[in-house]
Amino acid sequence: MPAPLKIRLTPQEDEQLLALKSDTNVPKRTRDRAEAITLNFRGWNVNQISSYIKYSPNTIRKIFYRWITRGIEGLYDAPRTGRKPRWSEEDVNYIESSLEKEPRTYNSYQLVEKLKKERSVSLSRERIRKILKKKIGDGKGLNIR
Incomplete structure (x- = not known):
């Protein structure tokens, strides 16, 4: 069994994580990571946090490692x-408005x-079809064949 992990936070880091957890403009995964760090700071162990957040214990440990090595930046996803x-x-909106306004x-x-x-x-015609299907739906009520 791995050794228990204990995160230590300064009062400023605790405030930062609390603000991060409650900010709805931050991605959910980042808020979950911030919550995992604060829960550990408050005395929860990896298995308790894992059950509460619904992440695997290994993922929780990775979150802790990212916090230890990279700090607050480690809570965010890397660019894809x-x-x-x-x-x-705007292009999709333009197509939608054209299809709705024009009688043809x-x-x-x-x-x-x-x-x-x-x-x-x-764009290719196949790509246009995929975009329209994804963004507009089934196309009912729109003038498209």
Whole structure:
């Protein structure tokens, strides 16, 4: 059985973690990590925290290690890898408004050309379909084929 872990916090760190836990603009995983640190500081052991937060004991230990080695920055997720999307929410909103306002029906080829010509966004028709399906839903009530 691993040795019990005990986190020691300064009053300033305790206040920082309390503010972080209650900030709704911070991702839930980061708030959970802050809560795990404060619970350990208040005397909870790894298994109790694991049961309460619904993370595995190994994950709780990793949270503690990240706190010890990186401090408050260790509670945040690292940036994700991958290419940034070529389209933005404004592009999807533009498509939605075009489909709602204009009386005509568009197919995916026509939407590709419309985006390319009017917004300088180059996407494939398959990508347009996936975006619309994900963002707009099943397309009922919209003029798309």
